[in-house]
Amino acid sequence: MTHAAYTITLADIARHLGVAFSGDADLPIRGLATLKDAKPDQVAFLANRAYLKDLAETQAGAVLLHPEHGKSCPVPRLETDNPYLGYAKLSQLFDPVSALDTPGVHPSAVVAEDVTLGAGVSIQANAVVASGAVLEDYVVVGPGSVVGADTHLGEATRLHANVTVCHGIVVGKRVILHSGCVIGGDGFGFAHDGAGWHKIAQLGGVILGDDVEVGSCSSIDRGALGDTVIGRDVKIDSQVQIAHNVQIGDHCALAGCVGVAGSTKVGKHCMLGGGVGISGHLTLCDGVQVTGMSLVTNSIHEPGVYSSGTGAMNNLQWRKNAVRFKQLDEIAKRLSRLEKQQSRK
CATH class of the missing domain: 1.20.5 (Single alpha-helices involved in coiled-coils or other helix-helix interfaces)
Known part of the structure; x- marks a missing residue:
């Protein structure tokens, strides 16, 4: 990716990452690209040995790689023990999203008179911020997004376009909410009288910790009585459903289409693969990994890797x-x- 309006030198990058480098310190770098596609004003990275074949012919201005591959690199290099982490940090320098933010309230936005706005807040076109909301410094509310009454958005939190954060929600610092996600919609609560369903009012809220990221079209339901709680540094992919009163521990990662049923508690440092389903009222201890498309119907009390279901096979054999x-x-x-x-x- 190239962000032409932003140029730094190779030495600047090395200082930002805290790594050693070889080559011209003043080499201008304007973006990132793959080993195969990089041009002389771009940095590439090698984090997977499967791409070693592209290193010899790369045209990159420099390559971010592990020291063990340094001698094989035909261009200037930046050496680090964790190239993928280095790439993650470097990518933030070239992210054009923040360059598009303009502090202030767009004329088409609707902001209640008693809203509290911190320094550098950006409320963009057609956004709505309801009564009693608090937006700390440098919060960005993207076009068409809605912030409900009495909701609190922490410093440097970003709502992309068309995000809905319902009433009475607490969002930590540096949280990223992608387009179409809904935070604090009603949990799925109904009582049956033998003939039909009666809605149970969802009286709790949602608390998102610092550095949480929620992917597009994901839903985190508000609690029925207490709060649904998402811990610090939790990363949630797109189209994930988290039901009412669920608790997710710090540093967890949930891949696309995960579904977590009500009142389940997931420990810290857990990873749930794509399409995983977890039944309600269960407990998963710290350090649990569940592989994709697995169904968890019992609590897990020992850390480790868990799976269920079978892989695809010939239909006749499956039958x-x-x-x-x-x-x-x-x-x-x-x-x-x-x-x-x-x-x-």
């Missing part, structure tokens, strides 16, 4: 196995009887 699966209980009983008979001999 045969499905029939055999239905026979497992009877097969187990027959095996138990045979073992008992054998033990008597």
Whole structure:
């Protein structure tokens, strides 16, 4: 990616990352790109050995890589023990999003008179900020986004276009909410009287910790009584559903289409792969990893990697196995009887 309006030198980059470098300290760098596509004014990176084949022919101005690959690099290099982390930090220098922000309130925005606005706040076209809301310094409310009554947005938090943060929500510092996500919608709570459903008012809220990121079209429901709580540095992908009164511990990562049912508690440093489903009222301890498309129906009390389900296979083979699966209980009983008979001999 290139952001032509922003140029720094190779030495500037090395200082920003705190890494050693070789080459012309004054080399101008205007962007980032892959090893294969990079031009002489761009930095590339090598974090996966699968791309070593592209290193020899790269046209990059410099390459961010591990010292073990330094001698194989035909261009100036930046050496670090964690090239992917270095790339992540470097990418922020060339992100054009913040350059588009203009502090102030757009004429088409609707902002209640009693809203509290910090320094450098940007409220963009057609946004709505309701009564009693507090926006700390450098908050950005993107076009068409809605901030509900009495909601608190922490310093340097960003709402991209068309985000909805409902009433009475607490959002920490440096939180990023992507387009279409809804924070604090009603949880799925109904009581049945035998003939129909009666809605249970959702009286709690949502608390998002510092440095949380929520992907596009994800939903985090407000609590029925207490709050739904998302810890610090939690990263949530797109199209994720988190139900009412769920608690997610610090530093967790949830991939796309994860669904967490109500009142479940997920510990710290957990990772949930794409499409994982977790039933309600469960507890997952710290350090749990659940692989993609797995269904968790019982609490997990030991850290480690957990999986369920089967991988894709030929349909004919799958149909045969499905029939055999239905026979497992009877097969187990027959095996138990045979073992008992054998033990008597």
